[in-house]
Amino acid sequence: MSFYRTYRPQVIDEIDNTNVRAQLLALLSKDRKDLPHAYFFTGPKGTGKTTAARVIAKLFNCEKSTKSGPCGNCEQCSSIASGTSLDVIEMDAASNRGIDEIRQLRERIGLSPVSSAYTIYIIDEVHMLTTEAFNALLKTLEEPPNHAIFVLATTDAHKVPPTITSRCMVIKFAKASKEELLHALERVVKSEKISISDEALQRIIEVADGAFRDAVKFLEQVSFSKGKIEISHIDSVLSLSTSHKVELFVSFIYGKEKDIQKALAHIHAAVSEGTDIRSFLTDVLQYLHKALISRVSEKNTSSDIQNLDRIIHVFTRAYGELRYSPIPELPLELAVIELFQEPVPQQVVTPSVSPAPPPMPKASAPQQVSTPVAKSPQAAPVEEVAPATPPPTRADEPADVSLGLLTHEKLLEHWSDFIAATKPFNHSVAGVLRSSRPKSVNGGIVTIEAFYKFHQEKLADIHTKQVLSDVLKKLFGEKVKIEIVLGKK
Ligand SMILES: [Zn+2]
Incomplete structure (x- = not known):
């Protein structure tokens, strides 16, 4: 035990x-x-x-x-x-x-x-x-x-x-004082007959930041070593574990091993180990900062530097959002999700008041049944199929029906546009959408997958669904029903 x-x-x-x-x-x-x-x-x-x-x-x-x-x-x-x-x-x-x-x-x-x-x-x-x-x-x-x-x-x-x-x-229950933590640690040290220097104990207390659980867990972690535990031992365990974790995390968001699932799982594991997200993110930023400086001095490719630059920006913003987040790890998770989405040029959202019918950018995807002409049978709602007249857009309104028929691929491609367009209606729903994803588009039903129970509940609210449906109508010109399901992380 x-x-x-x-x-x-x-x-x-x-x-x-x-x-x-x-x-x-x-x-x-x-x-x-x-x-x-x-x-x-x-x-x-x-x-x-x-x-x-x-x-x-x-x-x-x-x-x-x-x-x-x-x-x-x-x-x-x-x-x-x-x-x-x-x-x-x-x-x-x-x-x-x-x-x-x-x-x-x-x-x-x-x-x-x-x-x-x-x-x-x-x-x-x-x-x-x-x-x-x-x-x-x-x-x-x-x-x-x-x-x-x-x-x-x-x-x-x-x-x-x-x-x-x-x-x-x-x-x-205030955060534990140093004396209180010492009180707790000494009980364990005595019973387990652990040999440890006073300085080493003090270092554990500093690291624990007022949490009894963290202090005792850390003591347990270092208690397996042979001989008397000294402060140098504590520091090497600390730096080894932190720098290794940071390195691993960065490898999931940058480079050949990129993997969003692993990056998110890493955050989850860090949280359940009781890692303080603020200091974790600080360590990550310090690591990236070093990497950036060394890339610049090595005269590395500019795309490499741009990429690092973007990661640092996104994480710095996430750091600023930490203070106000009800869930400590959420800003970091959202940042990771954002990094795995292609950066979207702004003009895609509000293209212009072009009189052309729904344009079909990138008609290359062969599996898109609706690509050639908008006459396919599943284009059931009639309004948007009439390409002869331009969409009735008033000059002061952003253009509707600009992204073409709604398919799963399209929605994936324009997911961040969708989120941006939802923001003016409901800021917090837009936030939740950023950590959700479109699962399928089928027979007029758009299924969105949320990964937290409370996200699912938030999106499944009847008014929220109405907003989402309206925004999709505005973007793609198609009236759809929204379904929300709970996915596994
Ligand atoms: Zn009793």
Whole structure:
């Protein structure tokens, strides 16, 4: 079992976060039946919210509670620690935005606990709940049965309605201080009998940036080496792993090994390892900067330099967008997707008020049934087939019907035009489209593939679909239905 799990604080005294420990200790002055029924934990990732939620569960269900809180050893405490207690229900609101979870909660809430005094519901990432799920949760919080305890945890408190938080005891989990991290690391060092210098420990603390989980994981990573761990050892592990990761990532977006799937998977892996996206992107930009300078001094081909130049621009913009992104990795992902699309010259979007019928640029593609003349049978909607008269364009309006009949190839080719044309109607939908792709165009139905559940939900909204359909009509002159499917990344 990993260090983080093994040395996770089990009782109140072991909680490393001083402020949280003090607030939980204060609860001990009251009788269990007089304690609040709902708790709201807010703070960044890795600061010990789930750990503290389980300690709360023990506080209510421990069989041998003492003056300093739950014992950590009785049957109830052990089953809570191992995650096998039937009366502690942990839910993740991020999965399917909590719809199933809240339904399950409502079905279960009236039932008595199986083997203890209380049922504890721990809802992680509670800010992800849908409005309906929030409303359902609120109803339960307004009149909770005596045996139900709630612990709601979130990394994003602003997204939780005040009607929910006002019914809870709020506990803030700040980033861990250096002393608190040291407290956590020393517990592991002692038990595992790890030999490590003070400077090396301090370096781990710096790198962890206030997250207990990162600190303990990093200690585990370096603990396999022989002899005493020194600061030089830590630094070599750090630089080796970072520079290797950066190099690998760049190889997926630049050069012969280019592969969008691998590049996106790399970001995903970095995020689940707890990598800070901001520093990762900084490292990537530093690497690209060096590459650019060396190319210039080697008098390399200009296309090579242009290419690097473009990547650096796109990533620098993504860096600027990091601050405002609700999902830390999203700007980087969007940047990667953008880099894999051919740069589109601006004039394609608004060609002119040319009186010509829909032009067919690049009529070379042989599989395009509709290419020769627009008389093919599947060109069902009649309006756009009449090439005799120019499209009724008013001078102040951008030209409609300019890109020709809608096919899958066409839509792929003009995907970025489509996104640009959607932007004025809905900025955030355009953003979502950038990380989605056209899957098929068939019988008047355009199927768009989204790769995140919440993207799918956003695009599938009836008004959004109407906007998308209208924009396509404007661009291609064809009235289509929009379908949204969820694809695998
Ligand atoms: Zn106990």
